[in-house]
Amino acid sequence: MLHTFRFLLLTVIIGSLFLNTLCDFSEKRQDFTFFNSPETKNLIYFDNAATTQKPHIVIQSLVDFYEHYCANIHRGDYELSRHATEQFEQARIKVARFVNAQKEEIIFTKGSTDGINFIASTWAMTELKDGDEILVTELEHNSNILPWLQVSKKTGAVVKIIPVLPQGELDMKELEHLLTTKTKLVALTHCSNAIGMVTDLSDIIARAHAKGARVLIDAAQSAPCRMVDVQELNPDFLVFSGHKLCGPTGIGVLYIKKELTGTLIPYQWGGGMVDIVHDFEHVELNDVPEKFEAGTPAIAQAIALGAAIDYVSTLDKELIKNHLANLCSRMIDGLENIGHVRILGSTEQLKKNGHVVSFIVENLPTEIVSKYLDQHGICVRTNKHCAHLLAHRLGYDSSIRASFYIYNTIEEVDLFINTLREFMNTQYAALAGQVKRTSIDRAHHLWGDVS
Numbered sequence: 001m002l003h004t005f006r007f008l009l010l011t012v013i014i015g016s017l018f019l020n021t022l023c024d025f026s027e028k029r030q031d032f033t034f035f036n037s038p039e040t041k042n043l044i045y046f047d048n049a050a051t052t053q054k055p056h057i058v059i060q061s062l063v064d065f066y067e068h069y070c071a072n073i074h075r076g077d078y079e080l081s082r083h084a085t086e087q088f089e090q091a092r093i094k095v096a097r098f099v100n101a102q103k104e105e106i107i108f109t110k111g112s113t114d115g116i117n118f119i120a121s122t123w124a125m126t127e128l129k130d131g132d133e134i135l136v137t138e139l140e141h142n143s144n145i146l147p148w149l150q151v152s153k154k155t156g157a158v159v160k161i162i163p164v165l166p167q168g169e170l171d172m173k174e175l176e177h178l179l180t181t182k183t184k185l186v187a188l189t190h191c192s193n194a195i196g197m198v199t200d201l202s203d204i205i206a207r208a209h210a211k212g213a214r215v216l217i218d219a220a221q222s223a224p225c226r227m228v229d230v231q232e233l234n235p236d237f238l239v240f241s242g243h244k245l246c247g248p249t250g251i252g253v254l255y256i257k258k259e260l261t262g263t264l265i266p267y268q269w270g271g272g273m274v275d276i277v278h279d280f281e282h283v284e285l286n287d288v289p290e291k292f293e294a295g296t297p298a299i300a301q302a303i304a305l306g307a308a309i310d311y312v313s314t315l316d317k318e319l320i321k322n323h324l325a326n327l328c329s330r331m332i333d334g335l336e337n338i339g340h341v342r343i344l345g346s347t348e349q350l351k352k353n354g355h356v357v358s359f360i361v362e363n364l365p366t367e368i369v370s371k372y373l374d375q376h377g378i379c380v381r382t383n384k385h386c387a388h389l390l391a392h393r394l395g396y397d398s399s400i401r402a403s404f405y406i407y408n409t410i411e412e413v414d415l416f417i418n419t420l421r422e423f424m425n426t427q428y429a430a431l432a433g434q435v436k437r438t439s440i441d442r443a444h445h446l447w448g449d450v451s
């Protein structure tokens with residue numbers, strides 16, 4: 001009896017684990033015009049790290065605003081404006097819930113880049129001085145490096161870089177050396193857009209705080225794909241973009257920890273932020289978040305971001321993560337069976353929690369491969385993916401990046417692999433010799449085996 005019970009229990013546990021790992025969201029494709037309209041329905045869209053497609057309800061939400069309640073917010077003394085304001089503020093509440101923040105900690109921006117520039121132009125410009133240090137990593141998107149270089153020029157603070165190991169993990173020993181009491185900010189990405197490696201943040205954030213540094217997390221790639229909980233992670237600032245999360249372009253999110261919002265000076269100045277004007281020079285500002293949102297914000301986009309968050313939140317984040325990892329796993333297995341292909345990053349990690357597979361075809365410029373894929377209806381990104389430091393470190397000029405989101409399927413991955421295999425079988429031998437010095441040669445030179 002006990003044996004039978006144990007057996008049943010085991011079957012249920014294994015069954016649910018299996019279901020978890022084999023989750024399939026293909027029915028979600030019905031929710032996207034893109035996957036159902038004649039011009040685009042046969043495309044394999046693997047450029048989701050750049051931007052995702054938008055479901056009907058998000059597009060409809062934009063249309064609804066413009067058709068039915070288009071009015072400016074926070075200022076109109078009439079029903080239409082009150083309704084628009086309510087929808088806009090509801091979107092803020094949805095965003096706050098999405099990352100487990102309070103609504104006063106959520107500032108609408110244009111995107112991740114804008115959010116990082118906000119902190120660079122405000123907190124960093126006032127808090128940092130000559131000799132202070134800012135730590136970034138080699139995994140960063142240029143949007144999380146260039147603003148800090150500007151801060152460095154203007155304040156004298158020094159930007160230091162945590163290197164990565166050959167498989168794209170951060171070099172934690174170097175972090176140990178680089179993180180000192182001089183460090184005033186650690187600005188790092190949760191997940192690399194170029195090679196998909198995920199960084200375990202909790203420990204780094206705790207260590208940074210122990211040294212008295214603030215932490216900014218670039219969650220542009222992670223917020224759409226995995227749980228991002230600001231209470232659990234405890235960053236001081238965190239940014240992400242709406243358009244990588246089924247939302248529209250032109251809208252993003254900056255989370256600022258509540259204890260810091262009082263001391264921060266605004267990023268921009270203008271209408272919408274003013275409470276009382278005593279005289280020309282004495283102005284009282286509204287409370288946060290309006291204080292930080294001068295001018296007319298992207299009202300329709302913010303509301304549509306709320307709709308995107310509603311949409312994505314109907315899916316379990318753990319299942320999304322598993323689904324994307326399954327696609328990576330299938331892609332990696334397929335690529336490993338094709339000769340002359342080198343995958344960047346740790347395949348072991350990507351199979352567990354990736355959403356991006358980035359690779360190089362030996363002796364061949366990536367554009368030749370992507371052009372072939374494009375001719376076969378497959379959309380991928382090539383080049384350095386705005387992560388030049390990483391490309392230099394890992395020694396590649398350009399990689400081919402396939403990045404997935406919820407609506408992608410195992411069948412699409414198989415088609416991708418078959419198309420690439422066909423290319424390699426029919427064209428590779430003739431084309432490969434044309435390239436003399438390869439990116440892979442350099443990768444070997446720097447790191448030994450980069451795969």
Ligand code: PMP
Binds near residue numbers: 049144220221
């Ligand atoms: N950081 C990362 C990790 C990204 O992937 C991107 C977009 N590719 C950005 C920052 C910049 O995002 P946006 O262009 O939406 O501002």
